[in-house]
Amino acid sequence: MPILVAALVLVGLLCALDLILTLGVVQRLRKHGALLAEVVSPSPDLEVGQEIGEFETTTVAGEPVTPGLLGSGTLVGFFSPTCGPCKDKLPAFVSHVRGLPAGQGTPLAVVIGEPDQATDFLTKLTPVARVVVERGDGPVSQAFGVRAYPTLLRVDRDDADRLVVGANRVEVDGPAAVAVG
Structure with a gap:
């Protein structure tokens, strides 16, 4: 019986650690998402000197x-x-x-x-x-x-x-x- 209790405590601690790490990853992903949203870059196909096509x-x-x-x-x-x-x-x-x-x-x-x-x-x-x-x-x-x-x-x-x-x-x-x- 003491082995079963020790195993359950170990599994519980591992689950708690996994939860903490997962929350940390989610928080970091949100920060990176916000940073990426702020990045403003030109359209990759637009180069200086490129001719603009006709339009009306x-x-x-x-x-x-x-x-x-x-x-x-x-x-x-x-x-x-x-x-x-x-x-x-x-x-x-x-x-x-x-x-x-x-x-x-x-x-x-x-x-x-x-x-x-x-x-x-x-x-x-x-x-x-x-x-x-x-x-x-x-x-x-x-x-x-x-x-x-x-x-x-x-x-x-x-x-x-x-x-x-x-x-x-x-x-x-x-x-x-x-x-x-």
């Missing part, structure tokens, strides 16, 4: 948007209302855009999703940018080749006057004059 669309205000209407140095942001990092980055983007020098051109914000999901984004973006709402396979997303959100980039004109990616990682957390890519 309209903003939520009814204005046409084509590659020919985007000037050199235009800031372009892709956001999704279902993306946690997009919700976190949106206020910094809006603040950054408000601090851009006059003559820089109106930024373009592309919201990926259904219009009824994008209401909060539209409210914040329409005063400071031209806003397009489209699905992930929409014309602007396809032309740019964006697959990750948020993606913030700057477009430029090359020697042949083609629209190309000028900077594929634009930081909007600092002053506007410094964040050129």
